[in-house]
Amino acid sequence: xxxxxxxxxxxxxxxxxxxxxxxxxxxxxxxxxxxxxxxxxxxxxxxxxxxxxxxxxxxxxxxxxxxxxxxxxxxxxxxxxxxxxxxxxxxxxxxxxxxxxxxxxxxxxxxxxxxxxxxxxxxxxxxxxxxxxxxxxxxxxxxxxxxxxxxxxxxxxxxxxxxxxxxxxxxxxxxxxxxxxxxxxxxxxxxxxxxxxxxxxxxxxxxxxxxxxxxxxxxxxxxxxxxxxxxxxxxxxxxxxxxxxxxxxxxxxxxxxxxxxxxxxxxxxxxxxxxxxxxxxxxxxxxxxxxxxxxxxxxxxxxxxxxxxxxxxxxxxxxxxxxxxxxxxxxxxxxxxxxxxxxxxxxxxxxxxxxxxxxxxxxxxxxxxxxxxxxxxxxxxxxxxxxxxxxxxxxxxxxxxxxxxxxxxxxxxxxxxxxxxxxxxxxxxxxxxxxxxxxxxxxxxxxxxxxxxxxxxxxxxxxxxxxxxxxxxxxxxxxxxxxxxxxxxxxxxxxxxx
Amino acid sequence: xxxxxxxxxxxxxxxxxxxxxxxxxxxxxxxxxxxxxxxxxxxxxxxxxxxxxxxxxxxxxxxxxxxxxxxxxxxxxxxxxxxxxxxxxxxxxxxxxxxxxxxxxxxxxxxxxxxxxxxxxxxxxxxxxxxxxxxxxxxxxxxxxxxxxxxxxxxxxxxxxxxxxxxxxxxxxxxxxxxxxxxxxxxxxxx
Numbered sequence: 001x002x003x004x005x006x007x008x009x010x011x012x013x014x015x016x017x018x019x020x021x022x023x024x025x026x027x028x029x030x031x032x033x034x035x036x037x038x039x040x041x042x043x044x045x046x047x048x049x050x051x052x053x054x055x056x057x058x059x060x061x062x063x064x065x066x067x068x069x070x071x072x073x074x075x076x077x078x079x080x081x082x083x084x085x086x087x088x089x090x091x092x093x094x095x096x097x098x099x100x101x102x103x104x105x106x107x108x109x110x111x112x113x114x115x116x117x118x119x120x121x122x123x124x125x126x127x128x129x130x131x132x133x134x135x136x137x138x139x140x141x142x143x144x145x146x147x148x149x150x151x152x153x154x155x156x157x158x159x160x161x162x163x164x165x166x167x168x169x170x171x172x173x174x175x176x177x178x179x180x181x182x183x184x185x186x187x188x189x190x191x192x193x194x195x196x197x198x199x200x201x202x203x204x205x206x207x208x209x210x211x212x213x214x215x216x217x218x219x220x221x222x223x224x225x226x227x228x229x230x231x232x233x234x235x236x237x238x239x240x241x242x243x244x245x246x247x248x249x250x251x252x253x254x255x256x257x258x259x260x261x262x263x264x265x266x267x268x269x270x271x272x273x274x275x276x277x278x279x280x281x282x283x284x285x286x287x288x289x290x291x292x293x294x295x296x297x298x299x300x301x302x303x304x305x306x307x308x309x310x311x312x313x314x315x316x317x318x319x320x321x322x323x324x325x326x327x328x329x330x331x332x333x334x335x336x337x338x339x340x341x342x343x344x345x346x347x348x349x350x351x352x353x354x355x356x357x358x359x360x361x362x363x364x365x366x367x368x369x370x371x372x373x374x375x376x377x378x379x380x381x382x383x384x385x386x387x388x389x390x391x392x393x394x395x396x397x398x399x400x401x402x403x404x405x406x407x408x409x410x411x412x413x414x415x416x417x418x419x420x421x422x423x424x425x426x427x428x429x430x431x432x433x434x435x436x437x438x439x440x441x442x443x444x445x446x447x448x449x450x451x452x453x454x455x456x457x458x459x460x461x462x463x464x465x466x467x468x469x470x471x472x473x474x475x476x477x478x479x480x481x482x483x484x485x486x487x488x489x490x491x492x493x494x495x496x497x498x
Numbered sequence: 499x500x501x502x503x504x505x506x507x508x509x510x511x512x513x514x515x516x517x518x519x520x521x522x523x524x525x526x527x528x529x530x531x532x533x534x535x536x537x538x539x540x541x542x543x544x545x546x547x548x549x550x551x552x553x554x555x556x557x558x559x560x561x562x563x564x565x566x567x568x569x570x571x572x573x574x575x576x577x578x579x580x581x582x583x584x585x586x587x588x589x590x591x592x593x594x595x596x597x598x599x600x601x602x603x604x605x606x607x608x609x610x611x612x613x614x615x616x617x618x619x620x621x622x623x624x625x626x627x628x629x630x631x632x633x634x635x636x637x638x639x640x641x642x643x644x645x646x647x648x649x650x651x652x653x654x655x656x657x658x659x660x661x662x663x664x665x666x667x668x669x670x671x672x673x674x675x676x677x678x679x680x681x682x683x684x685x686x687x688x689x
Binding site for chain 2: 006012013016020027031036040
């Protein structure tokens with residue numbers, strides 16, 4: 001349809017088409033403040049998802065490859081359980097008789113040494129007298145509990161000794177210091193002595209360690225191998241940390257240690273131990289009773305060197321929270337009969353008009369705008385990525401205590417609205433404003449925690465971690481509502497290692 | 499000064515500088531548009547604020563239409579926001595217009611050339627004339643004259659008949675003509 005042209009239209013169009021009115025400064029500030037709170041848009045979300053998936057995949061692949069590599073290395077080094085070392089004729093005269101009390105430590109003290117997970121490498125060798133010996137080692141099956149070893153009578157006591165490799169032609173049963181997290185030499189020596197007391201090295205050679213060397217070396221005892229009486233010279237090659245008093249071994253056999261839980265990773269001293277794991281955790285904020293707990297299922301990796309721990313992870317977290325809405329409404333005032341129309345009919349008999357009134361029921365609401373609010377419980381999904389470094393303060397048996405610090409990154413994924421609708425009754429709802437929940441955004445924290453963990457078996461452990469978290473990126477709404485950015489939390493975890 | 503594409507990307511990322519430039523560049527024109535619809539500055543600034551929030555929330559959708567004019571898209575959002583505001587305001591109002599809706603279109607009066615008076619009136623005065631119109635006349639006049647809506651589109655937007663739209667436009671023109679005459683006569687008297 002052709003538009004009609006009118007001078008008034010042209011006049012006003014030409015006059016006002018480029019009219020600009022400068023907004024007030026207050027409206028500008030209000031707009032900028034509110035705009036900063038709006039969620040970002042664009043393809044970055046997808047990009048961020050791809051990056052996170054890539055990182056998670058890389059972590060998993062790295063963990064699996066490292067586990068396979070280390071596990072394979074562990075099994076390769078433990079293949080030489082059978083005797084391989086042969087002594088030469090000079091050694092044969094140096095090994096004491098099995099029942100001869102030699103090089104046994106006085107069992108004056110038995111101290112439990114917190115050892116990481118030492119591997120006892122003492123090869124039981126069946127020496128061939130006709131072949132020169134090259135090394136002299138005895139294997140003992142490793143024990144799961146690093147602090148438990150076998151005494152000569154078969155009971156568990158302290159760490160078994162590790163027989164040191166010596167020069168060819170020499171048989172030296174020296175005790176290597178156990179792998180310990182501390183470097184106190186006196187403690188090491190003491191522990192070494194006790195460990196050596198429980199090690200019995202069997203050698204094929206009938207030679208025994210000379211008396212003058214009994215204070216310095218520990219031949220140990222080897223099963224089923226005859227030993228000569230003490231008196232023959234055996235050069236001492238022990239290091240300063242491996243000297244032991246000369247006491248005979250209690251028995252001639254090395255009972256096989258109980259190994260219910262063979263180790264998966266070889267905790268060799270000075271090497272980094274990588275432990276990937278699955279974890280379920282439950283986080284509760286302590287100073288806010290209304291805050292719902294956060295359930296997290298995650299995949300992580302822990303690097304440990306000595307007592308120092310570094311852990312990272314990525315997990316899917318879920319929590320519930322309340323999403324608020326603000327309602328603008330008018331109050332209901334009542335009903336009345338509204339006059340729609342009147343018709344008149346002429347009454348010829350009475351010479352007047354007869355009106356007919358047409359009415360309808362009409363509701364009336366107040367014009368005053370009022371505000372109301374209501375909340376609906378929603379479920380929020382987050383991607384949680386903690387990064388922590390820690391120090392293992394105390395370890396004893398299955399229990400360990402460590403302190404950790406680091407950061408926790410929570411990326412908002414989506415929210416699912418729960419059931420529940422606003423019941424307005426007879427009020428007239430003008431508009432419902434969505435008051436954005438603080439949970440519908442990324443929230444990052446600095447954290448510090450104290451972790452008390454208990455290993456149920458070699459794979460499963462539980463831990464309780466009281467935490468303090470510092471909120472790194474509060475919004476303006478957060479900073480007005482929360483009293484402190486530093487909040488206490490309590491976290492319980494179930495960890496499954498693989 | 500950012501280019502349009504850089505400005506849009508910055509707005510999407512909620513970059514502070516981009517938001518400031520968006521407001522500084524387009525807010526004056528949009529506020530003028532909102533004032534023509536709302537009739538007063540207070541309501542116009544509220545509508546402008548709501549319009550900008552809608553713009554920020556839906557700027558991604560504009561990116562999907564590369565051939566569209568960004569300023570034109572902004573103005574359409576502002577117009578729709580103003581219409582929604584006026585619709586809600588009408589619901590809240592207890593005032594019922596008693597003037598019946600005419601179903602016939604009166605004959606056009608003799609057109610008066612206003613070109614001679616264009617330079618004699620300030621923009622503020624002209625804007626005030628628009629703002630003084632009843633909101634129904636003002637809405638139809640704005641939609642028809644400034645946004646180039648057809649009567650059919652106006653009727654769909656305002657939920658009325660085409661004849662009602664035409665009648666309202668006719669009356670708006672008549673009132674504006676009368677106001678211009680009054681203002682000009684006052685000016686000539688004051689001189």
